[in-house]
Amino acid sequence: MDLEVLQRILDGREKPTNLSFELLKNITENFSHDREIGHGGFATVYKGVLPNGNVAVKRIRNSHSINEALFYREVDSLLNIEHKNVVRFLGFCASTDQTAIQIEGSKQHIYAEVRERLLCFEYISNGSLQKYIAGTLLHPIYVADITYCLIILV
Numbered sequence: 001m002d003l004e005v006l007q008r009i010l011d012g013r014e015k016p017t018n019l020s021f022e023l024l025k026n027i028t029e030n031f032s033h034d035r036e037i038g039h040g041g042f043a044t045v046y047k048g049v050l051p052n053g054n055v056a057v058k059r060i061r062n063s064h065s066i067n068e069a070l071f072y073r074e075v076d077s078l079l080n081i082e083h084k085n086v087v088r089f090l091g092f093c094a095s096t097d098q099t100a101i102q103i104e105g106s107k108q109h110i111y112a113e114v115r116e117r118l119l120c121f122e123y124i125s126n127g128s129l130q131k132y133i134a135g136t137l138l139h140p141i142y143v144a145d146i147t148y149c150l151i152i153l154v
């Protein structure tokens, strides 16, 4: 169900929306090392595979330390950007869970909050990036990373 929604968003038939952590985990093979495609200052980026194409899943590291308001501001901005030269935003995930950890040698538990913050974009392969860089495509590409105020213009 969730997978079909993301497929429709990737096809451009639906607007970006919130996505479940389970879905993003499944399409990246549990965020496996083999699916890692990059690292930025704040996130590890994974390739997600769908029946109709690939996506890039940006999983924010140390999501406890990121400013929540800033995360939602970025999501809000990304939801409003629609431009042929901007990497297409497909959705986001903001999940907060509690996990019980048993205290060693005791029957008591402590409860820890597990927070996941992820962003999903269309996947840009090396090949297509190189074409943009070499100027063989008609339009330049702009990769916007608004949360952290970084805009890469090629």
Ligand SMILES: Nc1ncnc2c1ncn2[C@@H]1O[C@H](COP(=O)(O)OP(=O)(O)OP(=O)(O)O)[C@@H](O)[C@H]1O
Binding pocket: 037, 038, 039, 040, 041, 042, 043, 044, 045, 056, 058, 087, 121, 122, 123, 124, 125, 145, 148, 150
């Ligand atoms: N849409 C995408 N398609 C393919 N690869 C991507 C995509 N987005 C990011 N990557 C890969 O992941 C790497 C890290 O991405 P990015 O720099 O955006 O992460 P970040 O944590 O937001 O970084 P920072 O905010 O420090 O720039 C990129 O250099 C690139 O190799």
